[in-house]
Amino acid sequence: MSTFLTGKTLESEIDDIIWEAKETLLIVSPFIKLDEHFKKLFSNPKRFDFLKIIVIFGKNENKVSKSLSKQDFEFxxxxxxxxxxxxxKLHAKYYANENKGVITSINLYDYSFTNENIEFGVLTEHSKSDIFNFRGSNNIENDAFHTCMEIANENTPVFIKRPIFTSNKFIVTLNKTYVKSEILLDETQRFYSFSLNKKSTVKRLSDFPEEIDLNSNEYKKPVREHKTEIKTEIKPKIKTEVKKEKWAYKSKKSYHQTGYCIRTGEEIPYNPNQPYSYSAYQTWAIYENYHYPENFCHKTGRPSNGDTSMANPILEHKWGKNSAW
Structure with a gap:
């Protein structure tokens, strides 16, 4: 369902999207300038520590402070x-949380909200059962969200910060405890210099984790590796045997090196445990419904008409478990 908005009604809906966000908050605006009212909305004290905020801004490549001031960036x-x-190249404006979104003409700029400019917008609402189900349908909200996530993944990260949790591997992740946050990328100095001609990071948003588990192997204290001397009595024959073992390991790799995203159908590495593209996984991970019906077979790329899911990404019952394609 979509509703046309303008005037105070438009402003109120954008305020609600920011204030009411509990899981995801997406802000897409070429120009951002925060007054005290906006800062209070973002700082809702009822939020949990794992609220995911994505801010996309644009324009003024040679002086980004005209699009997002250093003060607001620090906020x-x-x-x-x-x-x-x-x-x-961003010119579009879009604001969304896990329940609704607004496609609009208005920047997140205090002047635009306080000087009664003539602005339009379209509000779309969705339920948790079908949120961000990308099927290329006429669902405006789904298409808008995915387009913005593609913009985020195709452009340059300036700052990435992630929460660190502790969790018991025998307990569902809903019982995880927030510990602290860690900055994974900070290019503030380069972005707020006089020019962006300096070399930037080649990383994209998809290169960073959604969150960090303090109990995971990736967050263990590093241990220095000490070099060991190779004894002279080791004969070349042993080295040859090692090479044969490595070759034998490679020969055992699965024939199916290419798979398909079960939501979008695009080509991805074949891995039944990870049958989504990054952008599709972003939307699936919001609710983690392992039995939500998807559109394609991960193994063959054929339409599944809802018979595949995260729990069952391959149409084995139709094409056969050992079928070549």
Missing amino acids: FKQFSNISIIHAP
Whole structure:
């Protein structure tokens, strides 16, 4: 369902999207300038520490402070789970949380809200059962969200900060405990210099984790590896045997090196445990419904008409478990 908005009604809906966000908050605006009212909306004290905020701003490639001031940039950096992306060609405006979104003409700029400019917008609402189900349908909200996530993944990250949790591997992740946050990327100095001609990071948003588990192997204390001397009595024959073993291991790799995203159908590495593209996984991970019906077979790329899911990504019952394709 979509509703046309303008005037105070439009402003109120955008305020609600920011204030009411509990899981995801997406801000897409070429120009951002926060007054005290906006800062209070973002700083809702009822939020949990794992609220995921994605801010995409643009324009003014040679002086980004005209699009997002250094002061407002520092304000965003305080949040525990935030990604700030610069998209030089951005002109669109979009605001969304896990329940609704607004496609609009208005920037997140205090002047635009306080001087009664003539602005339009379209509000779309969705339920948790079909949120962000990308099927290329006429669902405006789904298409808008996915388009913005593609923009985020195709442009340059400026600042990435992620929450660190502790969890018991025998307990569901809903019982995880927030510990602190860690900055994974900070290019503030380069972005707020006089020019962006300096070499930037080649990483994209998809290169960073959604969150960090303090109990995971990736977050263990590093141990220095000490070199060991190779004894002279080791004969070349042993080295040859090692090479044969490595070759034998490679020969055992699965024939199916290419798979398909079960939501979008695009080509991805074949891995039944990870049958989504990054952008599709972003939307699936919001609710983690392992039995939500998807559109394609991960193994063959054929339409599944809802018979595949995260729990069952391959149409084995139709094409056969050992079928070549």
